Amino acid sequence: MSIPSNGQNKDEVSFQYNPFGPAFDYAVDAAQRSLLFWDVMRQRGNQYRAHVAKTAPHVLSYTPEILIDGRTLERPVNYALVRIVPPEGVKVDQTRRPFVVVDPRAGHGPGIGGFKADSEIGVALRAGHPCYFIGFLPDPAPGQTIEDIARAEAVFLEKVIALHPDADAKPCVVGNCQAGWAVMMLAALRPELFGSIIIAGSPLSYWAGVHGKYPMRYSGGLLGGSWLTALTSDLGQGKFDGAWLVQNFENQNPANTYWTKQYNLYSKIDTEAPRYLGFEEWWGGHVNLNAEEIQFIVDELFIGNNLAAGRIKTSDGFTIDLRDIRSPIVVFCSRGDNITPPQQALDWILDLYDDVDDIRSHGQTIVYTIHEDIGHLGIFVSAGVARKEHGEFAGNIDLIDALPPGLYEAIFEPKTNETAGVNLVDGDWIMRCEARTLDDIRALGGNDAADDRRFAAAARVSEINLALYRTFVQPWVRELLPNGFGEWLSKLHPLRLQYELLSDANPMMAPIADLATQAAEERRPIPSDNPFLALEQTMSRQIVAGLDAWQGWVEAVSEATFLSVYGSPVLQAAAGIDPADETAQRRAGKTGLHRRMLQSRKAELKGRIDEGGLRECLARGLLYVSMARGGADERGFAAIRRLRRVEDGMPQMSLGEFKSLIRDQFLMLLIDEEATLAAIPKLLPADPDLRRKGLAALETIVKARGELPEEATQRWQEITRLFQLNGDPSTKPTKPPEQAKAPHVKVVRR
Template sequence: MPSDNQQVSGSTPLGLFGPMLEYMTDAAQRSVLFWDVMRQRSSQYRDHLAETVPHVLDYKAELVMDGRTLRRPVNYLLVRIVPPEGTEIDPLRRPFVVVDPRAGHGPGIGGFKADSEIGVAMKAGHPCYFVGFMPDPMPGQTIEDIARAEATFLEKVVSLHPQADGKPCVIGNCQAGWAVMILAAIRPELFGPIIVAGAPLSYWAGVRGKNPMRYSGGLLGGTWLTALTGDMGGGKFDGGWLVHNFENQNPANTLWSKQYNVYSKVDTEAPRYLEFERWWGGHVNLNAEEIQFIVDELFVGNKLAAGRIETSDGTAVDLRNIRSPIVVFCSKGDNITPPQQALDWILDLYDDVDEIRSFGQTIVYTVHETVGHLGIFVSGGVAKKEHNEFSSNIDLIDMLPPGLYEATFERKSSDTTNPDLVSGEWVMRCEQRTLEDIRAMGGNAPEDERRFATAARVSEINLSLYRAFLQPMVKAMVTPQVAQLLKRWHPVRMSYEAFTDANPFMPAVAKAAERVRERRQPASADNPFLVAQEKISEQIVESLDAWRDTQERLSEQIFLAIYGSPALQAAVGINPEAPRTRRPGRSLLHRELLEKRIAELKSTIAKGGLQECAIRGLLYAGLARGSIDERGVAALRRIRMTEEGSRLTLAQFKTMAREQFLLLLLEPEATLAAIPKLLPTDLGERRKGLAAIRSVLSASGEISGEVAERLKKVADLFETSDAGFPAIERAKAS
């Protein structure tokens, strides 16, 4: 008779046979369905590339302007987004213009589903326009040509909305972000608020141990490889290389997780995967001159924030020329554009917040904790929260006094004060910040700046050597046929081409998948083999992540060692004792204009009426909070702080509010002391203005602390009699 141990041992295989058979059936079916998804991915890839203007917009669009018809033709288009049925658009609201990034993929990522930048803007009632592009650039097209074309597009949008309450709000995603900023510095009069999402503007910035992509230019010896790649493409740069570089940043996702997620959830995940892959696989080309400008002037040269980029007519691109509010949206989870690269241009340009104000600039930033680079544009959760709040509260952003702010979001709840004044599910608040708040995120030490400057010099030398000795031979060898063959054989493109129906095995996979769907038998969630499968997947991801981390540490050490060499720095002309000189030069003309403007402002202290006094009092009391809440702005919209029959437009209010804010900064005591003399003698009108101030201040919560003290001072000023204020009215006031 067998022992107890023998009985258990003998019964174990029988006990596992059922779950094993269930898992094997499920795994086999999932394998067939997975390869069918790969077949569909490849088929839609070919269909997408066959389109004249391939895009992934989820909305109908009407062509407004074709960049190919301009004096300097470009492959860009301006289209109007047709609102879906049931969406109400207010023609008086400022239009939104979404500019998509040309970073290797086709256009449409800003509106490829309902919960997107375009979707939330239309939901807020704004007319929407989209700037996209075709797969191939026009011959001779340059980055400057594109900028001038986009300026023409914005002129057209402005002309189509003459009655709008402001200039267009322009959204630039990723690579489009720096392009929009360059244009706004050249043509500031065309812009309303600017939103740059995941856009790198300070390319050397970062933190040691993170953000290894910024070392790539130095590790590759500079940008000569970009020139070589453009020459191998017959004068065109294949966007597939940009996609390839992006995927190399996360090998666990590229080599395993993305595909495994489809395989493990093949019954539900396929539609979402195919939707994204339709955009991800829509590779487009750039002219070799375009990509060379990008890597030389921006990525490796880091010349944008330093003001060392010039247009063909000699105009310097100085970001301090931008007059519209700038909203910077970035994330700690973004390994392509970390917060330092998105924000440190502010440190490059300004000494302190007062200098930001001296240029009349308003900068608002928000930092997400976890979302990755692509999630900034495609995540429905981000669209419903950050993008929805930016769209709904664009007037709040436009009315902010000059300075630096961080946008924070608090979920609306039953405890929220005045919830009817909140536009969505989140309460948006803009809190005052200083440059120290940005520095606290980390950045480069001076010796690191010298390393990057050394890498830029080495890049210039290597590029010159390539152009002198190798480029003529490469161009002679690469015929159009060779360039096309190399493009088709690109590893990223081959991953799509390999599973089309031209593959003799794929039609059989399609038929097998149909039969599997009819007999689908998924394994139960607690199947031990399914649990083991998940554990193995986690171990694979951990191993690939460990490999990536080791590679990144090694890359950083190599970069720091090579470009930190005093001998190399001396050889390329980097002076280790020289101060940091990347900041644009100070302008004597700006100083003169600033002094003139200050004198003009001071002369208006004793000018104005009830409107000016109400705004002075509101700003004086409200700024004690250090933040501006969307509920206060919503309350402000409902109030008429003026005589019957007249109403301030948004532009008029913005101008008046900025003037009163600057007066309070320059001459706070004199500005407040002038209030009684400027107010009307009618006590009812005075109290109406004071009630408006209280209403706005109480919209976002209880009036207490310093705010209450300041409000009492304002109330005393509003109730104070001037020479023409009758004694009988003073008695009523008491």
């Protein structure tokens, strides 16, 4: 080897003249990364031990202030309501609706909704909303049930409402994953407690899906039903270990579980440790459920699919019907979610309603958005998702609340300097809600009648197997197990052992800390063009590809087995499933009461068509023009606030009053569009200045998104014609009169 010259440094000369240099450098780097990796594993184990030793462990990055401890209620539960103390520099407006985030209790501990600054709680605080959080303790209260939890959460919401008597609306409640269906159940039981609902990654139609993708829905049938759930609870001596739920999640992605997650840490060991440890604190914080709770979840929801079908009853005989919900519902799901694919998140709409008019007849507003690729956990923990989707929901919740009844899809577009009405937009995105029909949901794919019969057969087999287990096996299991067996079984769970064995509790891990410290001091990361590093990355990709192929094979076999076994005419006949039944097994029933109430409501609205003033006329004009566009966006709503202040000498409308105004006028247009429009001239004030002022404000609103398309332009010309008074030239349309008097345009229902 020669002496370095010509400005070359020692490393460059070593690489140039020593053919073993890259191999040696890689060996040193790999050894250092390995020591640092195992030290992070040691830290993870210590973190786990410290976390589970806490009385109320959580991963909130905000300061919580306990308001109600659910253990003190008449029916004690292990849930609690806390107020989120706004961080320094964050101002909240006590007149704005509060946000209440409910975390999922699906094996993990609470806090994921406020895991970091860019989170559901974080974006709501930055939007100026007071924030509350509903979390839980690791162990359930003795005897608590899902119904007890729902009633406790009702008490929590009553407390939040009482704390904000001047708020412009009832709370917006955010339910993540498992908490989503729990929130929906409560909203059906107590609709008066909710201002709006956001359910993120929440499965509501458990049988739904498409062939060849995300076969987790087959698990209950492949295991023979919920008898195994009952056995696991009995082995836990009345408690179901949430670690089993977490393991089910991990089994859905073996490549990530067994390789990618660890290799990502190893390959980025100099920067990745804080993020990895932060997530693992939540992922490893396993919690327990009562046997009654998990049995209800599996029987009624996962296997029975009874929630959307309206077949769940409370202890006092009340049937839970999601059509009783009166708050706008926002559904956030993703095509990349293998736990709750879009069909499971959205097909409950098909289970409940015949068409969009049926949704409207129930006074319901449903807004959904589908992310293209984010995974299940990313819906709750991704900073990018929090800043975009959750940030837009929090910033535009008033817009969602004021939408006329119907089905909408939320679309997000980046804001640019060329965006029309850019001064009306806060943040980096523009949210618009476009009208949709049930055919848009069906286009995502889903079950046919044959699939539903298979799942119905699986549900019936589950009932039979559970009855057999409870009759012949359960008494022996409960009698033979010694005291404390369930606790020891929990400690020996493989997911818990991996934390315990790689912590300081294991004497063999003692040297790792010192060796890692030395490795960090002598750290020599290699350049990205090292050929051995490229080989390592290639091997990693091959391992992932192999695990993905194995997963694909297992999923294909699982699906084929389920379809074959439960598609058997013999099994279906034995289970009492009619093979000629073409009606969906999961459809919710209907009652004559709703039909009678609907007729009464229609008659009442028709009787009020000739009532009102300038506000009603402006609302009719706005809705009539907007129908041609099939939706609304935040620019229009930012401008629409002016509509609430347009009449001099009159008090400003509250958000609730404005919402009622928009809904009533929209329904009048649907019931009798011609009469509703024809009434405008006689409802307008006689003062031409007020008419002119109102029309100018309305024009600002309808054109906030830019120039109107052709059909909307024709509708706008008709509204300007209706606003004319005694030939006042300032209110005449800009187009020739014959164009302004074009034939009447009927409502377009998309």
